[in-house]
Amino acid sequence: MSALPQLSSLSAPLRRALPVLAIAGAALLSACSIPLPESRQNLSSDASRDTPAPPEARADNAFPAAPGISEAQSFRGVLPCADCAGQRVTLTLLPDQTWRLRRVYFGTPSGKDLSFTARGTWERSGERGRQLRLIGDANEGGLYEFTSTSQLRLLDLAGRPITSSLNYTLTQLPEADLIPELRK
Incomplete structure (x- = not known):
């Protein structure tokens, strides 16, 4: 016999909330990052050097960081x-x-x-x-x-x-x- 309660023994509001909780749990688990083994980390960093940055990242990096301006x-x-x-x-x-x-x-x-x-x-x-x-x-x-x-x-x-x-x-x-x- 399982230690988990039977679905039919749960209250109606809890039964209706189960799909939402399951989706939220899946989203939470998928957001967790698992570190790659060292050999895979090197491969992924090599690949990222060959892949051009997306336009929005290039725009941010191209933005000057200087706090002032030299002319009006x-x-x-x-x-x-x-x-x-x-x-x-x-x-x-x-x-x-x-x-x-x-x-x-x-x-x-x-x-x-x-x-x-x-x-x-x-x-x-x-x-x-x-x-x-x-x-x-x-x-x-x-x-x-x-x-x-x-x-x-x-x-x-x-x-x-x-x-x-x-x-x-x-x-x-x-x-x-x-x-x-x-x-x-």
């Missing part, structure tokens, strides 16, 4: 807007770790474009300095991520990419826009 860089894009057609954002990063921003709301209910400027300081953080935190007043700032050396993507407040079919990317301009209306 501007990024521009049209981001979604809740009550207008869009917001054209120009963000300029300066080597002294300050930023300037121009935000133009277009297609507003009044029919007039509304332009705002802001400034603050920036810092890079995260893996290989990929995240860019803009520190400004209460209304401006934010968190971006370098997706390449020429593109920034707006992140949510927790530092994750925004899940949406809408565009949240700023692309580097060939020449810096120093946002002259902020110069004093």
Whole structure:
């Protein structure tokens, strides 16, 4: 006789949960890694040297890890807007770790474009300095991520990419826009 209880003696909720528990257990066991014997480890590391890295891994490795920039860089894009057609954002990063921003709301209910400027300081953080935190007043700032050396993507407040079919990317301009209306 087996020490395990018979399936018919289990309560109905527990019987219904058994398939889910079995799948979860199988997933957990399949996630466990078993170390390869030393001879197999050498073979797998040789093979990995001959296999090109996937594009996303190459992009990460190609990203510069330097914490600063040597000259002004501007990024521009049209981001979604809740009550207008869009917001054209120009963000300029300066080597002294300050930023300037121009935000133009277009297609507003009044029919007039509304332009705002802001400034603050920036810092890079995260893996290989990929995240860019803009520190400004209460209304401006934010968190971006370098997706390449020429593109920034707006992140949510927790530092994750925004899940949406809408565009949240700023692309580097060939020449810096120093946002002259902020110069004093």
